Amino acid sequence: MTFVALLLLWEASGRIFGVPIWLLPTPMDIVHALVERGSDLFLHTWITFYETIFGFLLAIALGVPLAVAVTHSRALSNTIYPLILVTQSVPKVAFAPILLIWFGYGDFPKIVVAFLVAFFPIIVDTATGLRSPSPQIIDLARQLAASQLQIYAKIRFPSALPHFFSGLKVAITLSVIGAVIGEFVGAEKGLGFLVIESTSHFKTPLAFGAMVLLALMSIILFGLVAAIERAACPWYGREH
Amino acid sequence: MHGESNKKWGKGLQGAGEFIRVVNASKVYQTQDGGEVEAFTNFNLEIEEDEFLVLVGPSGCGKSTLLKMIVGLLPPTRGAVYFQGTEVLSPRTDFGMVFQEATLLPWRSVRDNVMLPIEILGKTDKDYRAGRLLTLVGLHGFESRMPYELSGGMQQRCAICRALIHDPRVLVMDEPFGALDAMTREEMGRELLRIWQQNRKTVVFVTHSIREAVWLADRVVVMTPRPAKIADIIEIEFERPRTEKMQFLPKFGEYVQSISDIIAGRAGGVLCKD
Ligand SMILES: Nc1ncnc2c1ncn2[C@@H]1O[C@H](COP(=O)(O)OP(=O)(O)OP(=O)(O)O)[C@@H](O)[C@H]1O
Ligand SMILES: [Mg+2]
Numbered sequence: 001m002t003f004v005a006l007l008l009l010w011e012a013s014g015r016i017f018g019v020p021i022w023l024l025p026t027p028m029d030i031v032h033a034l035v036e037r038g039s040d041l042f043l044h045t046w047i048t049f050y051e052t053i054f055g056f057l058l059a060i061a062l063g064v065p066l067a068v069a070v071t072h073s074r075a076l077s078n079t080i081y082p083l084i085l086v087t088q089s090v091p092k093v094a095f096a097p098i099l100l101i102w103f104g105y106g107d108f109p110k111i112v113v114a115f116l117v118a119f120f121p122i123i124v125d126t127a128t129g130l131r132s133p134s135p136q137i138i139d140l141a142r143q144l145a146a147s148q149l150q151i152y153a154k155i156r157f158p159s160a161l162p163h164f165f166s167g168l169k170v171a172i173t174l175s176v177i178g179a180v181i182g183e184f185v186g187a188e189k190g191l192g193f194l195v196i197e198s199t200s201h202f203k204t205p206l207a208f209g210a211m212v213l214l215a216l217m218s219i220i221l222f223g224l225v226a227a228i229e230r231a232a233c234p235w236y237g238r239e240h
Numbered sequence: 241m242h243g244e245s246n247k248k249w250g251k252g253l254q255g256a257g258e259f260i261r262v263v264n265a266s267k268v269y270q271t272q273d274g275g276e277v278e279a280f281t282n283f284n285l286e287i288e289e290d291e292f293l294v295l296v297g298p299s300g301c302g303k304s305t306l307l308k309m310i311v312g313l314l315p316p317t318r319g320a321v322y323f324q325g326t327e328v329l330s331p332r333t334d335f336g337m338v339f340q341e342a343t344l345l346p347w348r349s350v351r352d353n354v355m356l357p358i359e360i361l362g363k364t365d366k367d368y369r370a371g372r373l374l375t376l377v378g379l380h381g382f383e384s385r386m387p388y389e390l391s392g393g394m395q396q397r398c399a400i401c402r403a404l405i406h407d408p409r410v411l412v413m414d415e416p417f418g419a420l421d422a423m424t425r426e427e428m429g430r431e432l433l434r435i436w437q438q439n440r441k442t443v444v445f446v447t448h449s450i451r452e453a454v455w456l457a458d459r460v461v462v463m464t465p466r467p468a469k470i471a472d473i474i475e476i477e478f479e480r481p482r483t484e485k486m487q488f489l490p491k492f493g494e495y496v497q498s499i500s501d502i503i504a505g506r507a508g509g510v511l512c513k514d
Contacts, residue, residue: 137343143311143331144360144406154359158347235346238388 025205030212033205045213047190051107051179052221055114056172062115063122064164068152070123071130088120092178096185110182110190117178118171125167129160162236165229172225176218191217258325259442260287260310260410265319267305279305280468282319285461292436292443294453296499297463297471303446306468307412310444311335332410333361336403340415342395344387344402350374351383354401361406373401376435393424400432410442418448425449429456430484437481450503454495455487462502472502 007027013019014026021029034041066084070077092113099109133155141151183192191210198206229236267279279302287293295303308314309321312331321328336357344353354370374380377397387395396416403411416432417425429452436443447453453460454476462471476495478486486492 134341134343136339136341137345139308139313140337140339140343140357141360143313143333143335143337144357145331145333146360150360154356155345158345161347233347235386235388238346238386 022202022204025208029205030208033203034209034212037206037209041194041209041213044189044191044194044210045217047107048176048179048183048192048214049217051110051182051190052114052172052175052217054107054111055116055178056118056175058111058115059118059122059171059175060168063119063167064126067123067126067130067160070127071156072148084120084123087116092117093181096181099182100186105186105188109185110179110187113182114175114178117174121167121170121174122164123167125163125170126160129163130156132163133159158233161233162229165225165232168225169222169229172221173218176214176221180214258286258322259289260324260444261285261322262306262310263320263322265309265316265321267302267309267314268317269305278467280466283468283470285470287442287444290440290442291458292445292456293459293461294445294447294457295461295463296447296450296453296503297468298465298503299448301463301466302468303463304414307337307414307444307446310410311337311412334406334408335410335412336406336408338396338399338403338411338413338416340418342387342392342399344395344398346387349384349386350379350390350398353387353398354405356402357406363406365405369405369407370401373404374398376438377401377431391424393420393428396420396428397431400435404435404439408441410444413443413445415446415448417452425452432456433482450496450499451487453499454492455482460495460499462499474499474502 011026011028014024014029019026025033066080070080095116096109096113099112103109103112130152137155138151141155146154179190180192180195183190184196187193191214194210195207198204198210262283262285265283266281269277269279271277283302283306285306295306297303305314309316310328312321312328312335315329323332345356348356351370351374354374355365358365358370371380371383374383377400379394379397379401382390382394387398390398396419400416403413417428420428433456445453445456447456457476460474460476462474463469464471474495478489478491
C-alpha cells in the first residue's frame with residue numbers, strides 16, 4: 001500500500017514540478033521506456049539472471065564442502081579462514097577488471113564475481129550451523145559409536161539448515177550485485193550493461209527500467225530462497 | 241581412600257562388585273590457556289548390577305567427567321574403568337544417556353527422536369519398543385508431535401525413552417531433572433522409579449538435590465570438591481518400591497541431614513537441600 005502511494009507521489013511530483021526526464025523520470029516514463037525497448041530486455045535479464053544463478057550455485061557447491069572442512073578440523077579452519085578473509089577484503093569492484101583481463105569479455109568473469117561475493121556468507125553461516133548442535137547430543141551419538149557420516153547426516157546437516165538458508169538469503173542478493181558489477185566493468189549483454197549503455201546516452205528512463213528489473217529479480221530470487229527455507233525447516237523458530 | 245570407601249560399601253565383597261569399577265582413575269584437563277585442571281585423582285568407585293547409584297557433590301567437582309569416563313567417551317588420564325571385568329576403551333553402545341537438557345532434534349517427531357539410537361546402531365525396532373516406552377512414560381498419543389509442541393517435562397520423558405530404546409545395560413543420567421520446576425521434578429522422579437521397577441537396570445544418576453538423591457538411591461556417593469574424592473557413601477535402607485510417605489519418615493530427614501553435614505563439613509555447604 002505504502003509502496004503504491006509512494007509511486008503515485010513520485011509520479012505526481014514529477015509532473016507537477018516538471019523535473020526533466022533525463023534527471024529523474026517518473027514511473028510512467030520508466031514503463032514507457034521499457035515497453036519501447038521491447039524484446040531484447042528479456043535477453044539482458046536472462047543473461048544477468050543466469051550469471052547470478054551460476055555464481056550462486058558455484059558458491060554453494062564450494063562453500064558447503066569447505067564449511068564441512070572448516071568444522072571438521074581446526075588445522076584446516078586455521079588455514080582456510082585467513083585465505084577466505086583475504087579474498088573478501090579485496091574489493092570486488094577493484095578485482096573485476098583483472099578478471100576481465102584473465103577471462104575476457106564473456107559471461108565467465110561475471111559468474112566469478114557473483115560467486116566471490118556469495119561464497120563468504122555461505123561458508124561462514126554453514127560452518128556456524130554445522131557447529132550449532134549441543135555437545136551433549138554429539139556425545140550421545142558418539143557414545144552409540146556413530147560414524148562421522150552418521151553424525152553429519154543425522155545431526156549436523158539438519159541442524160545447519162536454518163543457518164545455511166540465512167547465508168543463502170544474503171548470498172543471493174549479493175550474487176545479483178556481483179553479476180552487475182561484473183557487467184559494469186565490461187560486457188555487451190545483461191542488465192548491468194544496459195544501465196551503463198543507456199546512461200552514457202542520457203536514456204535515463206531506460207537505466208531506471210533496468211534497475212527496476214534488477215530489483216525485481218533480487219526480490220523474486222530472495223522470495224524463492226525464503227520459500228524453500230520454509231519448506232525445508234518448518235520447525236525452525238518454534239523451539240523454546 | 242579406596243579402602244575407606246570399600247568399608248562403607250555394605251556388601252563389601254571385592255569380587256562381587258565387578259559390574260562397573262573405576263580404579264585409580266585420574267583425569268587432567270588441558271585448559272585453553274595451557275594450564276591443567278585436575279578433575280579427580282586416584283578415584284575409586286564400584287557400581288553393582290541393577291543398583292540405583294546417585295552421585296552428589298559440589299559444582300565443578302567432576303561428576304559429568306566421571307560419567308563420560310564410565311560410558312567410554314573420555315579416557316582417564318591414568319587408571320581405568322572396567323565393565324564386567326573388561327576395560328572400557330571405547331564408547332559403550334550398550335549404555336544409555338540422559339542430560340539436563342532434553343537435546344531432542346527439533347526436526348524429528350517424538351517417535352523419530354526416540355528411534356535415533358536404533359538408527360545409529362543400524363538396528364530395527366522389531367517389537368515396537370518405542371511405542372511401549374512412550375506409553376510407559378505417559379506420552380502415548382504424542383508419537384507424531386514435534387518437540388516444540390511438548391512441555392519441558394514431556395521433552396525430558398521423551399529423552400528418557402530415547403535413552404532406553406536400545407535396552408541399555410546401564411542408564412547414565414546427568415542432572416536429568418535439573419532444568420525442571422520442583423513439581424514436575426518430583427513427578428519425574430516418581431516416574432523414573434516406576435520405570436526402573438518394571439525394567440530393572442543399573443542407574444548412575446547425578447543430582448544437586450539431596451532429597452532427590454535420598455528418595456531415589458540405593459546408595460548415595462558424596463563427592464568432595466575438585467580434585468574429587470569420595471567423601472562418603474551412604475546406603476539408603478528404605479524398601480522398594482519407594483512410597484511418597486517415606487519422604488516424611490524421620491529416617492529420611494536423618495539421611496538428608498547427614499549428607500548435608502558431610503558436604504558442609506568438607507565443602508562449606510555448596511548444595512541445596514531440596
Ligand atoms: N573440556 C574441558 N576442558 C577443560 N576443563 C574441563 C573440561 N570439562 C570440564 N572441565 C573442568 O573439570 C572440572 C569438572 O567438570 P565437570 O563438568 O565434570 O563437573 P561437574 O561436577 O559435572 O559440575 P556441575 O555439577 O556444575 O555439572 C571443572 O573444574 C571443569 O572446569
Ligand atoms: Mg555436570
